[in-house]
Amino acid sequence: MTEFRSIVAATGEPQGEPLAVSTPADVAAACAAAAAAFDTYRATSREERASFLERIADEILAIGDSLLDAYTAESGLPRGRSEGERGRTMGQLRLFADVVRKGQWQQLRIDPALPERALPRPDLRLRMIPVGPVAVFGASNFPLAFSTAGGDTASALAAGCPVVVKGHPAHPITGGLIAGAIAKAVKDAGLPEGVFQHLAGPSNELGAALVQDPRIAAVGFTGSRGGGLALVKLAQAREVPIPVYAEMSSINPVLLLPEALKARGEALGTAFVGSLTMGAGQFCTNPGLLLAIEGEGLDAFVAAASTGVGAAKPQTMLTTGIAAAYAKGVETLTGLPGVETLAKGEEGSRTTGGAVLFQTTAAQFLADKAAGDEVFGAASILVRCKDEAELALLLEGLEGQLTATIHMDDADEGAAARILPVLERKVGRILVNGWPTGVEVCHAMVHGGPFPSTTDPRTTSVGSLAIDRFLRPVSYQNLAQGLLPPELRDDAFGDGAPRLIDGTLTLN
Secondary structure, rough: OEEEEEEEEEEOOEEEEEHHHHHHHHHHHHHHHHHHHHHHOOOOOOOHHHHHHHHHHHHHHHHHHHHHHHHHHHOOOOOHHHHHHHHHHHHHHHHHHHHHHHHHHHHHHOOOOOOOOOOOOEEEEEEEEEEOOEEEOOOOOOOOOOOOOOOOHHHHHHHHOOEEEEEOOHHHHHHHHHHHHHHHHHHHOOHHHEEEEEEOOHHHHHHHHHHHOOOEEEEEEEOOHHHHHHHHHHHHHOOOOOOOEEEEOOOOOEEEEEHHHHHHHHHHHHHHHHHHHHHOOOOOOOOEEEEEEEOEEEHHHHHHHHHHHHHHHEEEEOOOHHHHHHHHHHHHOOOOOOOOEEEEOOOOOOOOOOOEEEEEEEEHHHOHHHHHHOOOOOOOEEEEEEEEHHHHHHHHOOEEEEEEEOOOOHHHHHHHHHHHHHHHHHEEEHHHHOOOOOOOOOOOOOOOOOHHHEOOOOOOOOOOHHHHHHEEEEEOOOOOOHHHHHHHHHHHHOOOOOOEOEEEEEEE
């Protein structure tokens, strides 16, 4: 295949002119350019790199309405969502610009020589350096914030790594516009062209060739469990294995504790439907699992949630393939023994998906692993537990998740305290009296979690800590001042970056 087309999500029909498919030769050329640019780019000053990230944000805004039009056509998501996601994309670029300027990410450490000690200590100095060129895979459900200039790209560029993006084939026009904006920012900043490269095409072979290229040092991915694990397998089979930071599968349990249900079961049911159906349920933090203890208030929750789901209209899904996979997932849940359909919205179509709410018992959920499989869309299953002991047993059996939500009142605090240690082992983010479909881009955010929500529970793909994925430590022993990196020299201590000097944090 040498060409492919952009598809209008609402109709499933092609639009615009045929687009060129990147070839294996293009992959090799992009990776070679990234490798050639690496040493120049990683040597940029904190100010130069921060200004470059801000320049990218400015260029994205300068695209104007054509970007929003392409986004809405290719994703089927509404105009307001496109504007919000554009703002988030620019915001995270500017967040990383601020992170780069402040210098804390360098983790500068200095242990001065102790020649008079019985066992003399050498002079030791440490900094974090970028790992090398990074491959980033665009995500289908966030055409801007998790794609060409998304969080993986922003954090890798902030770390000093050139980036090669495999654009998602569901939004090639959107991705192409963003790629052009980044390329312009690269040129205007006077950086080597290889700092950013963009590849396009629908085949899995293209992504495989990118991951297998020996010049790629790490991978950022957001998508299905199957896709993420396939990339991990390829990366580990290389002569030099590399890390794949993949965000994959999560059903994000929501715990409805007894006193909260008793106080506001109906309101919680209504609010749940709003979270479930947001963006046609195509959020990695969608509330796909509800856990509740039998008792007063649960019936009111079920009635309100069932009413809301039943009234929900089908929404356009990102692609016809995703719509088909969603329909198959709903069909599978519908056919499981002991699983009851509580409510079902209007039937979907080839391009749309309707909301569905199921219920089952804790015993049945524990007995049939398929009941806990992710269904990417506006489907959720309510699990009724007899008591707190059964709820705890169910939590212990859960796979790793991105989020867990607790709805509670003051009288539920004891139960919440007993549950928290389990949730800490199972998820990356715990929230109370809210809904998981909303990820703030800030310093304290974790968008990650134990397998299979991600391939590395020590990391996050959202927030300032995301930069750590693309850095590694280097220690310098007994180097002369002129050979040390500038930020580790004695005359650099006034540059504003914090340093740990002989175990004491020093702020300049």
